[in-house]
Amino acid sequence: xxxxxxxxxxxxxxxxxxxxxxxxxxxxxxxxxxxxxxxxxxxxxxxxxxxxxxxxxxxxxxxxxxxxxxxxxxxxxxxxxxxxxxxxxxxxxxxxxxxxxxxxxxxxxxxxxxxxxxxxxxxxxxxxxxxxxxxxxxxxxxxxxxxxxxxxxxxxxxxxxxxxxxxxxxxxxxxxxxxxxxxxxxxxxxxxxxxxxxxxxxxxxxxxxxxxxxxxxxxxxxxxxxxxxxxxxxxxxxxxxxxxxxxxxxxxxxxxxxxxxxxxxxxxxxxxxxxxxxxxxxxxxxxxxxxxxxxxxxxxxxxxxxxxxxxxxxx
Numbered sequence: 681x682x683x684x685x686x687x688x689x690x691x692x693x694x695x696x697x698x699x700x701x702x703x704x705x706x707x708x709x710x711x712x713x714x715x716x717x718x719x720x721x722x723x724x725x726x727x728x729x730x731x732x733x734x735x736x737x738x739x740x741x742x743x744x745x746x747x748x749x750x751x752x753x754x755x756x757x758x759x760x761x762x763x764x765x766x767x768x769x770x771x772x773x774x775x776x777x778x779x780x781x782x783x784x785x786x787x788x789x790x791x792x793x794x795x796x797x798x799x800x801x802x803x804x805x806x807x808x809x810x811x812x813x814x815x816x817x818x819x820x821x822x823x824x825x826x827x828x829x830x831x832x833x834x835x836x837x838x839x840x841x842x843x844x845x846x847x848x849x850x851x852x853x854x855x856x857x858x859x860x861x862x863x864x865x866x867x868x869x870x871x872x873x874x875x876x877x878x879x880x881x882x883x884x885x886x887x888x889x890x891x892x893x894x895x896x897x898x899x900x901x902x903x904x905x906x907x908x909x910x911x912x913x914x915x916x917x918x919x920x921x922x923x924x925x926x927x928x929x930x931x932x933x934x935x936x937x938x939x940x941x942x943x944x945x946x947x948x949x950x951x952x953x954x955x956x957x958x959x960x961x962x963x964x965x966x967x968x969x970x971x972x973x974x975x976x977x978x979x980x981x982x983x984x985x986x987x988x989x990x991x992x993x994x995x
Contacts, residue, residue: 689730689733689771689774689992689993690767691729691733692726692729692730692733692770692774693767693770693771694767695725695726695729696718696722696723696726696755696769696770697767699718699722699726700716700718700722700760715759715760715761716759716760717757717758717759717760718755718756718757718758718760719756719757720752720756723752723755723756727748727751727752730748730751731744731748734747734748738925738928738956738959739958739959740925740928740959740962740963742962742963743781743958743959743962743963746777746781746962747774747777747778747781750773750776750777750780751770751773751774751777754772754773754776754777755769755770755773771993774993775989775993778958778985778989778992779985779986779989781958781961781962782957782958782961782968782985782988782989783985785961785965785966785967786967787941787942787967787969789942789969789970789982790826792914793823793826793828793883793884796913798877798881798882798883798884799874799877799878799882799883799884799885800883800884800885800913800914801870801874801877801885801887801910801911801912801913801914802819802884802885802886802887802912802913802914802915802916803870803887803889803906803907803910803912803914803915803916804816804886804887804888804889804916804918805889805903805915805916805917805918805934805938805940806891806917806918806919806930806934807891807893807919807930808839808891809891810891810918810919810920810923810946811918811920811946811947811972812888812891812918813836813842813845813846813849813888814849814946814972814975815918815944815946815970815972815980816832816846816849816886816888817846817849817850817852817853817977818970818972818977818978818979818980819886819944819970819980820832820849820850820853820855820886821853821977821978821980822980823883823884824853824854824855828883828884829881829882829883829884830853830855830882830883830884830885830886831855831856831857831858831873831876831877831880831882831884831885831886832846832850832855832856832857832858832873832885832886832887832888833857833858833869833870833872833873833874833885833886833887833888834846834847834857834858834859834860834869834888835866835867835869835870835887835888835889835890835906836866836888836889836890836891837860837861837862837863837864837865837866837869837890838862838863838890839890839891840862842888842890843857843859843862846888847859852977853977856876858872858873858876860872866889866890866902866906867902867905867906867908867909867910869887870885870887870906870909870910871909871910873885873887874910887906887910887912889903889906890902890903893930900937900938903938904937904938907938907939914941914942915938915939915940915941915942916940916941916942916943916944916969917930917931917934917935917940917942917943917944917964917966918943918944918946919931919943919945919946919956919960920945920946920947921945921946921947921948921956921957921971922947922956923956925956925959927945927956927960928956928959928960928963931943931960931963931964932963932964935964935966940964940966941966942966942967942968942969943960943961943964943966943967943968943969944968944969944970944971944972945957945960945968945970945971945972946971946972947972948971948972948973948981949972949973949974949979957971957988967983968983969982969983970982970983971983
């Protein structure tokens, strides 16, 4: 994964290295192991190439601007000797900039669940087809593995087969599903699930809401009602890593209209460009807490900014 962006970053490092060599030779210091100072003029063309590479990798423009600014600030004025590991110098600058963006906000899901008053009501929102229902099953499996009891609210009361889909997962995991008839009020389903959890000392309610586009006014109002009536402790936005800038725009709109607390990116096992994860974290100022890495219930990886940056810069 991330092959295209990784190659572009290597190309950026190589260009800087060539700039250093050219300047040292030009000053007649090559034989003496001379050094030179990187100035903004040296960085201008390589940074423009890096900017294009990041945009092509689905990084949002605001993210690209910040990254370029941080890398430029780190490298401009650096003293570099011919023969020094320029690639390491550049990688350190890019790595620091990426980690700064990805680590701006953090949320430890395990700590949140352990310390919150029970029952905890968690709503999952997003568009259709992004793996939201499967992600809920994965989160349920994770909660069960840490000793927490779970009930699922089937609050997608409009999509044909939605309840049946979540019931299959729940049956596999041994979890109860609270459901109503199709066409009923989804807020009532979540309300009843929370009520059930309180009565049965169940730790966590996972609410599967109907997938919707942010442009659907009626469905967004319905989602607002769910959140207003049931007051979720955590609202998680789910989208595909492969969706790129589409996922970024959707995350921003859902955050503006509903308010999200965190995100989960699915389908990281598919080759992706790499920009979506960086951009969603930056554009919403909300943390990514998990990455979906496959179809199995165990295929849910805790988000680790250093792991992601290592994948972008290595290999």
